[in-house]
Amino acid sequence: MKKTRLHESHKKLNSRMIEFFGWxxxxxxxxxxxxxxxxxxxxxxxxxxxxGEFLIRGKDALALVQHLTPNDAARLAPYQAQYxxxxxxxxxxxxxxxxxxxGPEEYFLVPNAANTDKDYAWIVAHKDGFDAVVxxxxxxxxxxxxQGPKAREILQxxxxxxxxxxxxxxxxxGKVAGVDSLISRTGYTGEDGFEIYMTASEPAVVWEEIxxxxxxxxxxxxxxxxxxxxxxEASLMLYGNDIDETTTVLEADLKWIVKFxxxxxxxxxALEKQAAEGIKRKIVGFELREKGIPxxxxxxxxxxxxxxxxxxxxxxPYLKKSIGLVYLPVADAExxxxxxxxxxxxxxxxAVVPIPFxxxxxxx
Amino acid sequence: xxxxxxxxxxxxxWVKVEGDEATVGITDFAQKQLGDVVYVELPAVGTTLDxxxxxxxxxxxKAVSDIYSPVSGEVxxxxxxxxxxxxxxxxxxxxxxxxxxxxxxNKGDLEKLMTAGDYEKFLEGLTS
Numbered sequence: 001m002k003k004t005r006l007h008e009s010h011k012k013l014n015s016r017m018i019e020f021f022g023w024x025x026x027x028x029x030x031x032x033x034x035x036x037x038x039x040x041x042x043x044x045x046x047x048x049x050x051x052g053e054f055l056i057r058g059k060d061a062l063a064l065v066q067h068l069t070p071n072d073a074a075r076l077a078p079y080q081a082q083y084x085x086x087x088x089x090x091x092x093x094x095x096x097x098x099x100x101x102x103g104p105e106e107y108f109l110v111p112n113a114a115n116t117d118k119d120y121a122w123i124v125a126h127k128d129g130f131d132a133v134v135x136x137x138x139x140x141x142x143x144x145x146x147q148g149p150k151a152r153e154i155l156q157x158x159x160x161x162x163x164x165x166x167x168x169x170x171x172x173x174g175k176v177a178g179v180d181s182l183i184s185r186t187g188y189t190g191e192d193g194f195e196i197y198m199t200a201s202e203p204a205v206v207w208e209e210i211x212x213x214x215x216x217x218x219x220x221x222x223x224x225x226x227x228x229x230x231x232x233e234a235s236l237m238l239y240g241n242d243i244d245e246t247t248t249v250l251e252a253d254l255k256w257i258v259k260f261x262x263x264x265x266x267x268x269x270a271l272e273k274q275a276a277e278g279i280k281r282k283i284v285g286f287e288l289r290e291k292g293i294p295x296x297x298x299x300x301x302x303x304x305x306x307x308x309x310x311x312x313x314x315x316x317p318y319l320k321k322s323i324g325l326v327y328l329p330v331a332d333a334e335x336x337x338x339x340x341x342x343x344x345x346x347x348x349x350x351a352v353v354p355i356p357f358x359x360x361x362x363x364x
Numbered sequence: 365x366x367x368x369x370x371x372x373x374x375x376x377x378w379v380k381v382e383g384d385e386a387t388v389g390i391t392d393f394a395q396k397q398l399g400d401v402v403y404v405e406l407p408a409v410g411t412t413l414d415x416x417x418x419x420x421x422x423x424x425x426k427a428v429s430d431i432y433s434p435v436s437g438e439v440x441x442x443x444x445x446x447x448x449x450x451x452x453x454x455x456x457x458x459x460x461x462x463x464x465x466x467x468x469x470n471k472g473d474l475e476k477l478m479t480a481g482d483y484e485k486f487l488e489g490l491t492s
Binding site: 032225 | 399400402403405421423424425454
């Protein structure tokens with residue numbers, strides 16, 4: 001199993017480790033609920049070094065990114081980022097990812113850990129005719145995420161970079177605890193915060209300094225368990241659960257990352273056709289009114305008939321209720337529409353609710 | 365760590381016998397493995413259970429786990445407190461986190477269970 005460069009730090013924190021797509025990763029330290037609430041109320045620090053990183057460089061770097069992704073990478077200034085996807089010709093997901101512009105001929109892509117090898121092969125297979133070099137640099141990078149209302153204050157005491165000057169979905173290079181980093185104001189929790197990319201051979205000092213500095217502010221190290229519950233409350237898609245090669249970008253309610261005006265891209269024709277004809281199903285959020293916890297693949301019933309399957313579900317540690325996502329026929333997907341989730345031998349009543357389930361109230 | 369008067373199963377349930385009644389719960393090891401418990405599905409009072417029959421389900425944030433009856437008998441009480449405070453199962457698994465109470469059908473069932481000492485050795489085997 002692959003280990004991150006922070007493995008020893010996790011052991012010192014008594015983390016419980018699990019296998020996650022070939023990586024040995026911390027799933028929890030002090031408990032999923034405590035970690036989840038720390039991120040909502042103070043701060044949490046995540047090791048997300050399992051995420052992939054690709055560099056695309058060359059005269060046609062932008063053109064290649066534009067060809068592969070539905071969002072408009074031409075709008076990115078250096079050190080600006082956007083949420084996007086790798087799309088199939090059918091308009092479904094090879095993966096979802098972040099695209100950073102690092103310079104006019106240099107783009108940095110951050111795909112899911114589980115898809116890194118598949119994505120790299122996909123990009124290589126679709127780069128014919130583009131004057132660009134694609135490099136899978138995943139092994140070089142340590143990535144940590146510092147998230148929550150206290151994230152900025154904690155990080156600011158460890159860097160000279162003026163953090164308030166970094167806007168949402170922008171990044172800046174600089175030192176954190178003396179280590180060269182790319183500090184990005186992005187995240188996967190629904191909170192304000194930062195993702196920090198480092199290529200140092202010994203990045204543990206950064207992790208440990210953030211823990212030390214953050215503890216008095218209520219910071220906890222956070223594992224993959226709470227990462228999942230946090231992202232679900234914020235209705236951020238998880239590849240393999242909520243989106244995959246069978247779901248289109250439009251069905252996943254991500255029309256905002258599809259920019260038809262930018263020119264051609266893989267999946268454009270299929271998505272234009274689907275946009276013109278109207279989608280037949282779409283992802284919606286639901287909550288349960290009775291006790292029971294919806295989980296992936298549990299059946300969802302509308303008027304007694306099976307209408308879909310839960311893609312992600314959990315007991316929400318912050319909202320204290322059972323929530324989930326499901327693809328439903330558009331006619332049954334209105335806010336307030338009644339549904340039932342099959343949990344073992346029972347059908348538990350619930351209703352379609354607006355997503356995200358959780359949204360931070362005050363934008364900093 | 366594990367109460368001397370309890371009996372234990374390899375599925376990490378415990379049994380505490382008082383007269384002809386047995387209280388059943390899950391062990392401290394089990395609650396640690398599960399993590400934060402957020403829901404417990406309890407049987408109805410009056411249900412008759414055989415050995416190894418499913419009592420109910422314990423759900424943590426990440427996992428769903430069946431609980432099996434270590435002994436046979438009739439359910440005479442369920443821990444209603446777990447409906448509103450499932451976290452008791454984490455906080456006090458051998459006490460306030462009890463799950464059901466049974467009227468024992470056959471005290472001989474207990475002979476098949478482990479003592480606290482046996483269970484501790486069994487855990488050492490699992491974690492080493």
